[in-house]
Every structure is written in structure tokens, then in C-alpha cells.
Amino acid sequence: MKMGFRWYGEGNDTVSLDQIRQVPGVETIVWSLHHKQAGEAWSQEEIDAEVSRITTVPAEARERGVTKAFDAEVVESVNVHESIKLGRTVLGTSRDEAIENYVVTLERLARAGVKVVTYNVMPVFDWLRTDLWHPLPDGSTALFYDQGVVDGMDPARIAEAVLAGAPDLTLPGWEPERLAHLPELAAAYADVDHEAMYANYAYFLDAVVPTCEEHDIRLAVHPDDPPFDLFGWPRIVSTKDDLARVLSLNDSPHHGLALCVGSFSANPANDALDAVRTFMDRIHFTHVRNIKHLGGGTFTEVAHRACEGDVDTVGIMRAYAEAGYTGYVRPDHGRHLWDENTTNRPRPGYGLYDRALGIQYLLGVWDAVRAGA
Structure with a gap:
């Protein structure tokens, strides 16, 4: 297993690579080119520059005795254009044009040493919360989802509220360039059902998986967040049955999951531990x-410790450890702690402290199980 830490890039993150180096156990930086729009091909020059930035210890740090280096083997995310999900031209881009650019991007990432590419197939919104800074009893804040608020608001007002609550940083999944076309996208999904989404997804996989096999790069689809339909738009990676069907669309081992147990568990009917055991390979x-x-x-999102919430994070890490899992893991959204709620406001969910604490908790479980404790 390799422990990762999601980083949004120089000048686009309140957390620095120098700070991440001081978090014990982190080997992989999970990255992306966040200025790229869905459907746009990534250039080799930009990819190589970002990989070099991540994997090279700067001279100034070396002078201070720093030797710890990272790999850049996981990209999160190369976003899927809406034309691919819809199976037709939308926002001026055809499905085949978007797929061709996706294939080119995968080839270039593979040349740079990337091993895993994460993505999702959620319509319009990649994720949704109704409060990005919800207060918790301990004084920290966290991401929060209120179904009553969603039921009483239209998508445009939700988008306005989310963007208004974000700091002056990119908010992946909520790019203003795409949200500017929200009425057009909403209309495009009006006659699209779950079966059509699966068919369009299968078309995408059939087109890109051969490239993954040729270049030994793995695709990892993220569950819907939250895992149920929103605003009448069909979501197809929400339940255990959905995960099984998604994997059956293409049986190549290069097509797999980025199993986010927090997103998956947002539906209380889902059993994340069972999903981990079932789809481990x-x-x-x-x-x-x-x-x-x-x-x-x-x-509400809470600390990584199992007793803080309803996700059996201990059981999940035990399952990975007992199976000798060799993939990549990272802590996900953390609470906002200490000065992060005042002077050093991060991207919602992506501060330094709680993710660092979460890593130590998750690695503690892993180490105990692997040691036979």
C-alpha cells in the first residue's frame, strides 16, 4: 500500500509540499492540472513540469538536509466531459472529440510515470454539500449535507451558494466555466435515464481501456457523492449493485475503482466494508x-477515527491490511482545525492538520494489523 496526499498545485493550495513531507508515511502526491477543463487534452510539457515539481526536492530544502522525495503516480482527476456522459455533442464538443483528447492525455500521463487516473461520471455536479464550514461540537468545521436544503433549492441557487462559500482557490467539480452553462446542461439531461448513462459509459470504456492496457495505466472511477440521484439527474455509481455493474462493463483489470468509503457511506443503506471486501481486486x-x-x-463529515461517525474506518483498514492491498490510499476530506478557520482558510475539506492526523490513525491500524496485533 502507498499512502498519498492530495495536493492542488503551487499557488493553488494552502498546504505546501514542504509541509506534506513532514507527515510520516506519505509517499505519493495525488495531483492534477486543475486549470484544465474537462474534454481538453493535457500537454506533455505541462504534465512533465508538474511531475518534476512534485518529485524533485528543491535545492533550498536539500541545503536544510531534506532528502524525502515523493512520487507522482496518481492523478485525481482527469475529468470526463459531459458529452461523453450524454453520448452526444454538448457545450461545443462531441463525444468522440472528448474521448480522443482523453486518450491523448492518458498516453502522456503514462509517459510521465503515472500509474492511476481517477475520474467520475456524475452528471453536472461532481459532488454536493450545502455547508462548507459547518461548525462541529469541538469547535472545528467540516463539510455538511442537508437534504432538506437540497429539496428546497434549485441547482442554480445551490451552485451560487457553493461558489460563494469557497475561498479564492479552484474548486474542482464546480468550475465557473462549466457552471455558466448550467441551464443547457440541465436541459440536456432531461431525457437521459440510468440505462442511457450506462451505455454511454460503456462506450467510453471501450474507447479508452485499450490505451490503458497498452501503457499500463489504471482507470479508477469514484463513487457518486452523495450516492443517489440529484435534481432528477441519473447517477450510476451509487450502490454495491452499481459498482458490480460498472466493473462488468469492461472486464479489463485496468478498469477499476477509486473507492471513496466516505462518499459511498453517505447512503446509510450502503456497507462500505462489504464493498471493500467484495471488490478488493x-x-x-x-x-x-x-x-x-x-x-x-x-x-456531516467528521474526524477519521471510527468512533467519531458511522464509517468503520478500523474495519476497512484492517480489511486492506489483511488482504495485503498494494494500491494507493489517501485520507479524504478533513475537518478545518485551529487557524484554518481564521487566518489560513484552505480549500473546503483540504486543510493540513486533520488530514495529517487522519493519516496517522489509518497507518496505525494498518501497522497494527500487519504486525499481527
Whole structure:
């Protein structure tokens, strides 16, 4: 297993690579080119520059005795253009044009040493919360989802609220360039059902998986967040049955999951531990975090420790350890702690301290199980 830490790039993250180096156990930086729009091909020059930035210890740090280096083997995410999900031209881009650019990007990432590429197939919104800074009883804040708020608001107002609550950093999944076309996208999905989404997804996989096999790069699809339909738009990676069907669309081992146990567990009917055990051999990347259900579809994100919420993070890490899991893991959304709520406001869910604490907790479970404790 390799422990990773998601990083949004120089000048686009309140957390620095120098700070991440001081988190014990982190080997992999999970990265992306966040200025790229869905459907756009990534250039080799930009990819190589970012990989070099991640994997090279700067001269100034070496002078201070720093030797710890990272790899850049996981990209999260290369976003899937809406034309691929819809199976037709939208926002001026055809499905085949978007797929061709995706294939080119995969080839270039493979040349740079990338091993896993994460993506999702959620319509319009990659993820949804109704409060990005919800106060918790201990004084920290966290991401929060209130089903009642969603039921009473239209997508445009939700988008406005989310963007208004974000700091002056990119917010992946909520790119203003794409949200500017929200009415067009909403109309495009009006006559698209789950079966059409599966068919369009299968078309995408059939087109890109041969490239993954040729270049030995693995695709890892992220579960829907939250894992149920929103605003009448069909979501197809929400339940255990969905995961099984998604994997059956293409039986190549290069097609697999980025199993985010927090996202998956946002539906209380889902059993994340069971999903880990069932799909272990197709989980290329996993996010381990915790949430607490508050009833009526409402939930809050909490600390990674199992007893803080409703996700059995201990059981999940035990399952990975007992199986000798060799993929990638990272802590996911953390609470915002200490000065992060005042002077050093991070991207929502992606501060330094709680993710660092989460890593130590998750590695503690892993080390104890592997040691036979």
C-alpha cells in the first residue's frame, strides 16, 4: 500500500509540499492540472513540469538536509466531459472529440510515470454539500449535507451558494466555466435515464481501456457523492449493485475503482466494508474518511477515527491490511482545525492538520494489523 496526499498545485493550495513531507508515511502526491477543463487534452510539457515539481526536492530544502522525495503516480482527476456522459455533442464538443483528447492525455500521463487516473461520471455536479464550514461540537468545521436544503433549492441557487462559500482557490467539480452553462446542461439531461448513462459509459470504456492496457495505466472511477440521484439527474455509481455493474462493463483489470468509503457511506443503506471486501481486486485507489448520519438524508463529515461517525474506518483498514492491498490510499476530506478557520482558510475539506492526523490513525491500524496485533 502507498499512502498519498492530495495536493492542488503551487499557488493553488494552502498546504505546501514542504509541509506534506513532514507527515510520516506519505509517499505519493495525488495531483492534477486543475486549470484544465474537462474534454481538453493535457500537454506533455505541462504534465512533465508538474511531475518534476512534485518529485524533485528543491535545492533550498536539500541545503536544510531534506532528502524525502515523493512520487507522482496518481492523478485525481482527469475529468470526463459531459458529452461523453450524454453520448452526444454538448457545450461545443462531441463525444468522440472528448474521448480522443482523453486518450491523448492518458498516453502522456503514462509517459510521465503515472500509474492511476481517477475520474467520475456524475452528471453536472461532481459532488454536493450545502455547508462548507459547518461548525462541529469541538469547535472545528467540516463539510455538511442537508437534504432538506437540497429539496428546497434549485441547482442554480445551490451552485451560487457553493461558489460563494469557497475561498479564492479552484474548486474542482464546480468550475465557473462549466457552471455558466448550467441551464443547457440541465436541459440536456432531461431525457437521459440510468440505462442511457450506462451505455454511454460503456462506450467510453471501450474507447479508452485499450490505451490503458497498452501503457499500463489504471482507470479508477469514484463513487457518486452523495450516492443517489440529484435534481432528477441519473447517477450510476451509487450502490454495491452499481459498482458490480460498472466493473462488468469492461472486464479489463485496468478498469477499476477509486473507492471513496466516505462518499459511498453517505447512503446509510450502503456497507462500505462489504464493498471493500467484495471488490478488493479491482480497487486501484481508495479514499478513507468518516461521516456521521443525522437522519433524513442529512450527514456531516467528521474526524477519521471510527468512533467519531458511522464509517468503520478500523474495519476497512484492517480489511486492506489483511488482504495485503498494494494500491494507493489517501485520507479524504478533513475537518478545518485551529487557524484554518481564521487566518489560513484552505480549500473546503483540504486543510493540513486533520488530514495529517487522519493519516496517522489509518497507518496505525494498518501497522497494527500487519504486525499481527
